[in-house]
Amino acid sequence: MDVLFLYRDQTFIWDGLKAVENRAKHGIRFETACEAFFDDYSMYVDATVDDERRTAVIGLSKSKKLLYVVHVERDEDQVRIVSARLATKQETKAYEDG
Template identity: 45%
Template sequence: MGDRLVEWDSNKAAINKKKHGISFQVAAKVFLDENRYTAIDEAHSDEELRYKTIGRVGKLLFVIYTERDEATRIISARRANKEERMIYYVSQNAYLSRDEIDF
């Protein structure tokens, strides 16, 4: 994301941390993953264009965000589920370790 500012609503961040155990401060690091996978979140883009990104910050995270003016605004963040982990690895033709796969 280059030098873009990453921001969020502090109330939404507190709710997200309680619900998913992921702080937006940690989630913002997903944009540093050069191998991150990003797509338009078509299911939630009625009022504004939203994106979904899967990237590694220790574990794989799934982050929903939008672009506003000069800032990336995080809306939600959680650990990536099995399907999202597969998308991340398939997008890179990467090897999946046993730790990343739920059998």
């Protein structure tokens, strides 16, 4: 079942079961992942898998965790979160290098 979540006037959507699985695997809640989109220094990278165009945002949460959030933009008003995890060392360096 899909979950709709409004954060700072942006609508996010995700699969509820996927969110539970993601938290168990990576320790990151999708509600927290939404915060990365509003980091002033966030960066976007290609995260395409097979034929599905995906993007990842690398950005800080309010608690200063650097997150890597894979998502699909359904339209200007809705972002579908696919997965969220802590950024790797390589992703952290890319973020720091700006």
